[in-house]
Each structure stands twice: as C-alpha cells, then as structure tokens.
Amino acid sequence: MKKNIFILFFLGLISFASCSFTGKKFEHTGEGDRERYLMDVIEYLISRGHFSQRTLDDAYSKRVYKAYLQYLDPQKRYFIQSDINEFKKSETKLDDDLKNKDTSFFTLTYTRLKERIEEANKLAEELLKQPYEFSKEETIDLDYEKIPYTKDKKALKERWRKLIKYSILSNILIKEKEEQDKKEKDAKYVVKDSETLKKEALEATQKSFEEMFLSYKDLTQDDWFGVYLNSYMEATDPHSSYMAPDIKERFDRDISGKFEGIGAVLQKKSDGIRISDIIMGGPVWKGKLLEVGDLILKVGQGADDPVDVIGMRLEDAVKLIKGKKGTEVRLTVKRMDGSIQVVPIKRDVVEIEETFAKSALVKNGQHTYGVINLPSFYINFNNSRERNSASDMALEIEKLKKENVEGIILDLRNNGGGSLSKVVEIGGLFIKEGPIVQVRSANNSMQVLEDSDGIVQWDKPLIILINELSASASEILAAAMQDYGRAIILGSKQSFGKGTVQELIDLNREVRNNLLGDMGAVKLTRQKFYRINGGSTQLKGVNSDIVIPDRYQYIKVGERELENPLPWDEIHKVAFTPWKQNQNFPTAIANSKKRIEASPLFKLIDENARWVQKQKDENTYSLEYNAYKKQVDESEAMIKKFKELTEYKSALQFASLPAEEEKAKTNEDVKIRRDRWHESLQKDVYVEEAVSVLNDLLK
Numbered sequence: 001m002k003k004n005i006f007i008l009f010f011l012g013l014i015s016f017a018s019c020s021f022t023g024k025k026f027e028h029t030g031e032g033d034r035e036r037y038l039m040d041v042i043e044y045l046i047s048r049g050h051f052s053q054r055t056l057d058d059a060y061s062k063r064v065y066k067a068y069l070q071y072l073d074p075q076k077r078y079f080i081q082s083d084i085n086e087f088k089k090s091e092t093k094l095d096d097d098l099k100n101k102d103t104s105f106f107t108l109t110y111t112r113l114k115e116r117i118e119e120a121n122k123l124a125e126e127l128l129k130q131p132y133e134f135s136k137e138e139t140i141d142l143d144y145e146k147i148p149y150t151k152d153k154k155a156l157k158e159r160w161r162k163l164i165k166y167s168i169l170s171n172i173l174i175k176e177k178e179e180q181d182k183k184e185k186d187a188k189y190v191v192k193d194s195e196t197l198k199k200e201a202l203e204a205t206q207k208s209f210e211e212m213f214l215s216y217k218d219l220t221q222d223d224w225f226g227v228y229l230n231s232y233m234e235a236t237d238p239h240s241s242y243m244a245p246d247i248k249e250r251f252d253r254d255i256s257g258k259f260e261g262i263g264a265v266l267q268k269k270s271d272g273i274r275i276s277d278i279i280m281g282g283p284v285w286k287g288k289l290l291e292v293g294d295l296i297l298k299v300g301q302g303a304d305d306p307v308d309v310i311g312m313r314l315e316d317a318v319k320l321i322k323g324k325k326g327t328e329v330r331l332t333v334k335r336m337d338g339s340i341q342v343v344p345i346k347r348d349v350v351e352i353e354e355t356f357a358k359s360a361l362v363k364n365g366q367h368t369y370g371v372i373n374l375p376s377f378y379i380n381f382n383n384s385r386e387r388n389s390a391s392d393m394a395l396e397i398e399k400l401k402k403e404n405v406e407g408i409i410l411d412l413r414n415n416g417g418g419s420l421s422k423v424v425e426i427g428g429l430f431i432k433e434g435p436i437v438q439v440r441s442a443n444n445s446m447q448v449l450e451d452s453d454g455i456v457q458w459d460k461p462l463i464i465l466i467n468e469l470s471a472s473a474s475e476i477l478a479a480a481m482q483d484y485g486r487a488i489i490l491g492s493k494q495s496f497g498k499g500t501v502q503e504l505i506d507l508n509r510e511v512r513n514n515l516l517g518d519m520g521a522v523k524l525t526r527q528k529f530y531r532i533n534g535g536s537t538q539l540k541g542v543n544s545d546i547v548i549p550d551r552y553q554y555i556k557v558g559e560r561e562l563e564n565p566l567p568w569d570e571i572h573k574v575a576f577t578p579w580k581q582n583q584n585f586p587t588a589i590a591n592s593k594k595r596i597e598a599s600p601l602f603k604l605i606d607e608n609a610r611w612v613q614k615q616k617d618e619n620t621y622s623l624e625y626n627a628y629k630k631q632v633d634e635s636e637a638m639i640k641k642f643k644e645l646t647e648y649k650s651a652l653q654f655a656s657l658p659a660e661e662e663k664a665k666t667n668e669d670v671k672i673r674r675d676r677w678h679e680s681l682q683k684d685v686y687v688e689e690a691v692s693v694l695n696d697l698l699k
Contacts, residue, residue: 034516035225036101041507042229042242042522043098050236051442051500051525052566056099058092063235063564065091071227072109075144077159078116081151098232106228110221121213123157127164128206134625140166143619164205165623171201172625173632211269218268218313226520233522238562239502240525245518246315248506255418256380257355257387261322262329262345264290268314272297272334280669282350289343290333296321297340298332306332323347353673357392359400360681362409363653364691367698370400371654371687373411373677377418377426377473381504389418390425397429397458399657407461407694409687413491417472420501420529424449427480429457430487434576436480438530439501448532448574459581461697462487463690466542467550468557471496475537476529482542483533486579488589488697490546490690497559499538500566501527528566534573538566545585546592546693548686549605551645554613588696592689601648601685608642650688654678 047056054060069087073079079087090097090105097105140162141147150156175197182189192200226244233240243251253259263282267274273296284290299320300306309317321329324347331343359372374393380386400408420439427436428451439447464478464487475495481487503526507519530536539560559565596602615635622628656664656674664671681687 034222034519035103035106037516038225038229038242038507038519039098039101039103041510041519042232043101045505045522045524046098046232046236046240049442049524049526050240051527052237053442054236056095058095060235061092061094061096064094064231067234067563068094068109068228068231071231072113073116076147076149077156077163078113078120079149080116080153080156081149083112083116084149094232103225106225110224110228113224117213117216119153120156120160123160124164124209124213127157127161128202128209132165132168132202134165134169134172134623134628136624137627138162138623139620140623141620142166162623164209166621167205167208168198168201169623169625169628171204172197173629175201175204214268218315220313233524235564237500237525237564237566238559239498239500239523241523243521243523245520248521251521252381253352254355255376255378256382257378258349258351258380259322260325260349261347263348263350266296266314266318266321268317269295271295272310273312273314273317279350280353280673283345283348285669287345289345290331291336293336295334296331297334300330300332300342302328302330306330325349356387357389357396358677359396359657360678361400361403361405361655361657362681362687362691363655364695367407367691367695368403368405369691369694370396370403370405370408371411371681372396372400372408374415374426376415377422379419379422388422390422390429393426394429394457399659401458403657405460406698407463408458409463409465409690409694410487411465411687412470412474412478413465413467413686414469415471415474416469416496417474417498420449420473423473423476424451427451427477428453428455430459430462430481431484431579432456434484435532435574437476438532438534438571438574440528440530440571441526446571461694463693464489465686465690466491466495466544468492468494468552469496470542471498471559472500475499475542478542479531479537482545483531484576484579485582485585488546488585488693489542489544490592490693491544491548491686492550492553493547494543494558495537495541496557497537497539497541499529499536499559499568500525501529525566530571532574532576535570536568539568545589546596546689548596548689549602549609551605551609551612553606553609555616584697584699588693591696592693595689595692601645604642604645605685608645611638611642646683648685649682650685652682652688652691654681 043056065087069079069084087105087109094105096102150159175192179191179197183191223244226242226247229242233242261282263279263284264275265277265279267276275290275292275294275296277292278285278290296309296317298306298308299317301320301323307320309320321331323329327347329345329347331345332340333343334340355375355378357372357374359370362369362371372393374389377389379388397408420437424436431451433450433452433454435448435450437449439449441447462481464481466474466478466489470478470491475498478487478489478495482489502523505522505524507521528536528538539558541558621631655661655678660670660674664674
C-alpha cells in the first residue's frame with residue numbers, strides 16, 4: 001500500500017486561512033506528546049469551525065470507526081474477526097477519546113496491525129514456496145466491501161492462499177499473451193513452454209508481494225496516526241482532512257504546479273531508490289543526467305560525505321534529494337548497464353507542465369477554433385504573484401484571438417477544482433460584469449463574489465466540456481456560464497456534485513512555542529457555494545445542456561456516492577444580466593441531440609458503458625485454469641468488439657500555437673507531448689461534437 005492512497009483525489013475548492021474563525025492560539029509548554037496535542041487541535045477545529053457544526057456524539061464516533069477500519073485493512077487481509085470484536089468495543093467511544101485526548105484505541109489498532117502485517121508477510125513467504133496446480137474447481141471473491149473478516153487465522157491463511165493462487169494464475173495468462181504477441185510479430189520466435197511461464201509467473205507474484213510488504217514497512221507510527229486523525233476529519237464530510245507534513249507538501253506542489261528539486265520521480269525498491277520518471281524542464285531533464293531505471297544508492301550534499309539510501313524510507317530519501325534552488329546534490333547511481341557513477345546535480349525550480357493551462361488550434365473546413373485544457377484552478381498560496389490559472393487562461397485566450405479563432409472549447413473534464421478566487425477571475429473573462437457565485441458560511445452570512453472590471457476578454461461562442469469528475473471550482477464556472485446563457489455545457493449527464501469550500505489551515509501557524517516539529521495542516525469545510533440562480537451544486541452537480549454517452553456513465557461516481565456528504569439545498573437567486581448573444585443556442589443544442597441519437601458511434605459507446613458496469617460488478621473469479629481463461633477470453637472478445645472506439649479518429653486537424661510550434665522544432669520532448677495531445681484530441685468524440693456545435697452556432 002502506498003502512502004498516496006491517503007491523499008484525497010480532488011483538490012476541491014480551496015481558500016487559504018489561518019484559523020480566521022477563531023482568535024485562539026494554541027501554546028505548547030513542553031508537556032504532553034505530539035499525538036495528544038494534535039488531537040486537542042483537531043477536536044477544537046471540528047467542534048468550533050466546521051460548516052455543518054455536527055455534534056461529536058456516538059453517531060459521529062461510529063462514522064470515525066468505520067472510516068478508520070477501512071483505511072487500516074481495506075481488503076480484509078490482516079485482521080481476523082476476534083480483532084474486530086475487540087475493536088468494536090470502542091465503536092461509540094471515539095468521540096470521547098477525541099475530547100479526552102485518549103490515544104489508547106490508536107495504540108491498540110496500530111500495534112495489532114503491525115503484528116498482523118508481519119504474520120501475513122511470513123504467511124505469504126510460506127505459501128509462495130508451495131506448489132500450485134490450476135485444475136481444481138474453486139473460486140475467489142474479490143468484493144472486499146461485502147466479504148466478511150475471516151473467523152480465525154486458519155481461514156485467513158486460506159484467503160491468502162487464494163489471493164496468491166489468483167495472482168499467479170493472472171500472471172500466467174499475461175505471460176502467455178506476451179508470448180503470443182511476440183510470435184505474431186516474429187514467426188521465428190520460439191514460444192516458452194508452460195512450465196517456464198509458470199515459473200516466471202510465480203517470480204512476478206513473489207516480487208509484487210515483496211514490494212507490497214516493503215511499502216508497509218516504510219510507514220511509520222506518525223504516518224498511521226495521520227490516518228487516524230484523518231478519519232476524525234472525514235467523519236464530518238468527505239472533503240475535510242488532516243494532512244501530515246509530507247502530504248501537505250505534496251498538496252502545495254499539486255496546487256501550485258511547481259517545486260524545488262532535481263525533477264525526477266522516485267520509487268522505492270528493495271535494492272535502492274529507482275528513477276521511475278523524469279519531469280520535463282527539470283535539472284535532470286535539461287542536463288540528461290539520469291535515465292528511467294537508474295538506481296540511486298547514495299546521496300551527498302555538495303562536498304559532504306554521501307549517505308547510503310538502500311533500505312531507507314522513500315520519504316526520507318526524497319528529503320535528502322530535494323533542496324533549495326542553486327544548491328548541489330551528488331547522487332551515487334547504478335546505471336542500467338551495471339556501472340556506478342557519481343552524478344552532481346544543481347537543484348532548480350521544477351514546473352509540472354501537465355498542471356498548467358494549454359491550448360491548441362482546431363481546423364474544420366473554413367473554420368478555426370481554439371481548445372483550452374484547464375487541469376485545475378491552480379495557485380501558489382505562498383506567492384500570489386507567481387503564475388496561476390486565471391492569468392494563464394487570459395494569456396491563452398489572447399494567443400487564440402491573435403489566430404482569429406471563431407469559438408473556444410474550454411475543457412474542464414477531470415478538473416477537480418482549486419482556488420475560489422481564481423474561478424471568479426476566470427468567469428469574469430467571459431462576461432462584462434456581474435456575480436459568479438454565492439458563498440454561505442456556517443453562521444449563515446452570505447457573500448456574492450462578482451466580476452466588476454467591465455471587460456469581456458472573450459465575447460464569441462464558448463463551449464464548456466465537463467464529465468463526472470469535473471468538481472468544485474469547475475462546477476462553479478460551468479454553472480455560472482450556464483445561468484448567464486454564456487456557454488453551452490457539453491458532456492456527461494452531470495458533474496461531480498461538490499458544492500463546498502474548504503479552508504487550508506497551516507497548524508504550525510496556530511501553535512506558539514512549538515517544540516513538536518511540523519504539525520501538518522487541516523483542510524476544513526467552512527462554506528457552501530451556490531449558483532447565482534440560487535441552487536446548490538452539492539450532490540446534484542451541473543447538468544449538461546448536451547449529454548454525450550460516456551464509457552463510465554453507469555458506474556457510481558460523485559459526491560452522492562461518498563460517505564457523509566452535506567445535503568443539497570437552495571437559497572435566493574441574485575440579480576444578473578443574461579448574455580444576449582445566444583440566440584442560436586436552442587437550435588445548436590437540438591441539432592446536437594439529433595446527431596448523438598442517430599450516431600452508431602455513440603450507440604457503441606453506450607453499449608461499452610453498460611459492459612464496463614457489468615465488469616465492475618463481477619467480483620468472483622475461477623481459480624481453475626480453463627474456466628478462468630474462458631472469463632478472460634470473453635472479456636478480450638468484448639474489448640475487441642469495442643476496439644473501434646480506441647481506433648476512432650475524427651477528420652479534424654489540430655495544431656499548436658506558433659510559439660509552441662517553434663519550441664517543438666528544437667525540443668524533442670515538447671514535440672512528443674504536443675503530438676500525443678493532438679492525437680488524443682483527434683480521437684476525442686467530445687471535442688468533435690463540440691466543434692459541430694460551434695459550427696451550428698456560427699450559422
């Protein structure tokens with residue numbers, strides 16, 4: 001299990017605060033340990049600051065208990081029923097534990113989990129030495145939510161036996177498929193025999209389990225206590241969370257799109273720290289200093305003696321490698337060819353380009369349009385002068401205007417949100433002036449956030465693309481443009497449905513005389529936002545004007561599927577002046593619906609979506625070779641049936657803006673990334689239909 005499973009998927013809608021709802025400052029006098037002190041701070045923030053002001057009672061305690069156990073053992077591979085029976089005695093006491101700063105339940109569960117993981121590790125090693133045959137009729141149920149905890153250690157051993165057998169069987173079929181592919185490509189290739197493939201499958205399974213247990217060993221007591229605190233936060237609503245220091249650092253990187261370091265993605269392996277990816281634009285990439293697959297053995301700061309990182313926690317190794325711009329780190333690296341070298345690297349600011357807005361031109365007959373992809377509403381909370389989503393959007397629009405585009409497609413699919421202030425600024429780019437969003441606080445005070453500059457940067461046709469994973473700030477922008485009649489919303493039936501605002505509270509700023517080290521941060525739900533027409537996007541999201549079939553449309557996704565969501569409600573609408581240049585909207589929407597209904601391609605997408613749902617609900621697999629192979633073959637046959645969807649290409653022509661084209665001429669990585677994006681755009685039926693809608697709007 002990787003630590004990043006503890007990070008919430010969505011950025012959400014974030015404003016930065018320093019406990020603005022209280023004047024209290026916590027003071028550490030040197031008495032008490034870090035865990036009890038953090039519980040004191042968390043209890044105060046939840047009880048005094050959360051939007052819903054939920055009571056810390058037995059019902060709350062049960063929610064904490066449920067969330068915590070799901071984090072500890074989500075696949076029910078470690079605890080047995082007697083453990084759960086013992087834990088359950090505290091199910092209604094966790095609210096009191098928080099108030100009393102009692103960490104005994106955490107100590108009990110953490111100690112027991114470590115014990116059970118160690119037992120499972122030894123059990124897996126033992127089971128991996130046993131011979132496996134695949135002729136016996138038996139099945140495995142992988143529906144972890146519904147299967148019970150095993151009644152005793154004997155039953156747990158049987159569960160692990162089936163898990164290992166399933167992994168080996170899966171790897172055998174993967175190896176067989178690889179051999180078939182090699183034979184198809186080269187008729188002279190000699191296919192490996194079944195015993196060899198079985199041996200390789202066993203080795204692959206051994207390696208995957210070794211790395212899984214290795215990642216568990218990397219997690220410290222502080223890591224697990226962060227999970228415990230996060231369970232208290234999530235029991236209030238799905239988007240409140242406790243961020244341990246390293247998770248807070250990762251959040252800052254993701255929301256700002258930049259960090260200081262060498263520009264390489266690292267992965268923990270048994271023999272060291274491996275380079276798993278290199279970030280374009282970083283020091284490693286610029287100097288071609290490292291390659292994917294290189295193994296870091298030692299880390300030295302400048303001329304200092306290097307530190308051995310073999311066996312070191314990944315997070316600790318990363319802290320040694322990262323550092324301030326301009327400083328030098330010396331890495332002792334084992335290359336793929338076995339040679340060992342010392343590689344000096346000067347650290348620098350690394351920007352993650354995939355985080356930032358980007359645009360392209362799309363040509364359709366005599367028409368030229370622009371496509372802008374906005375991955376998030378990013379901002380650097382520590383330095384507002386640095387690049388952010390609003391200024392970048394304005395810049396991309398200006399570039400497109402210089403190319404005389406006749407319409408813009410703004411892609412907010414998979415955009416999980418970001419800064420509240422930036423979404424208001426971006427909304428203002430498309431209207432002259434007026435309200436963008438209403439915000440209600442816990443005390444029922446209302447605030448209307450408006451665009452008041454009197455300037456419209458883009459006044460021509462606008463299409464906004466959304467899907468089920470467009471959340472929070474994305475929903476504010478789409479809802480505002482829909483209410484004004486400024487844009488046509490095209491995409492999935494509805495967006496995610498996150499209608500809450502979180503404040504990011506740096507706990508280090510709230511503690512005087514802190515002697516306990518970095519305390520991390522809290523993301524706390526403080527407000528709810530509403531459309532200018534009065535409706536909340538909470539749970540209901542934004543409904544598309546034009547609904548396009550999506551391969552994931554029948555899978556349960558969204559706020560309504562999460563634990564403890566806040567309810568939907570509505571308030572009064574605010575006065576605003578609708579956009580006048582939308583006379584063609586009804587005709588364009590009607591034409592699009594006719595095209596979608598008549599399209600064989602969209603019918604195939606719908607059929608694929610129903611099959612994806614069926615596959616997701618199928619959790620029982622045979623452990624007999626022929627029966628399992630039949631299941632796999634049936635799935636592959638369906639995948640071939642839907643191959644047309646992956647091979648589809650529109651007739652649209654895409655091009656980068658002139659400045660990007662110049663970069664691509666001399667920079668191979670820019671060219672590769674550009675070509676990949678354009679290729680994905682050409683296969684994108686959302687974009688193709690959006691272009692057809694723009695054509696109708698211009699008639």
